[in-house]
Amino acid sequence: MSNSIVHILNNDCPHCLKGKVFNEKSIFLNVGFPKMNEYCSHCNYKFEKEPGYFFGAMYVNYGLTVAQGIATYVIAQFFFKENFDLRIIPIIAVVILAMASINIRLSRLLWIYMFKNYSM
Numbered sequence: 001m002s003n004s005i006v007h008i009l010n011n012d013c014p015h016c017l018k019g020k021v022f023n024e025k026s027i028f029l030n031v032g033f034p035k036m037n038e039y040c041s042h043c044n045y046k047f048e049k050e051p052g053y054f055f056g057a058m059y060v061n062y063g064l065t066v067a068q069g070i071a072t073y074v075i076a077q078f079f080f081k082e083n084f085d086l087r088i089i090p091i092i093a094v095v096i097l098a099m100a101s102i103n104i105r106l107s108r109l110l111w112i113y114m115f116k117n118y119s120m
Contacts, residue, residue, distance in 0.1 A: 008109045014116035016043035021109060034105045047112060054108055061107035068099055 013019035019040035039046055048054065072095045076088045 004113055008106070008113055011105075011109065013040040013043060013045055014113050015045035016040060018042040019045070021047055021112065022105060032101065034101075034108070036108070049115070054111060057107045057111035060110050061103050064103045064107060065096055065099075068103075069096060072096075 019042035023035040069092050072092045
């Protein structure tokens with residue numbers, strides 16, 4: 001489990017663990033829509049199994065975004081006196097927008113790793 005997390009964060013191919021899923025070396029600090037490799041450069045593993053394969057990754061992205069919004073709300077509560085201060089909403093929006101590019105990449109990697117073949 002912990003090895004899978006490390007490989008997901010390193011943008012490694014789920015089959016050979018040596019190639020990269022995205023063109024960028026890191027999934028962090030990249031702005032814009034991700035550019036995925038169609039095949040692994042090392043083992044020729046096809047990342048998109050069928051058309052529409054990554055629609056499920058949208059639900060993973062939604063879950064990540066909700067979790068980040070809740071975590072931001074809980075942390076921001078410590079800095080305001082009122083139980084629900086409306087000034088927290090823009091803070092949550094900024095965090096969600098700042099994390100959007102990372103969430104897209106991370107959700108696709110999680111989706112690929114959820115359906116990888118374990119019979120290697």
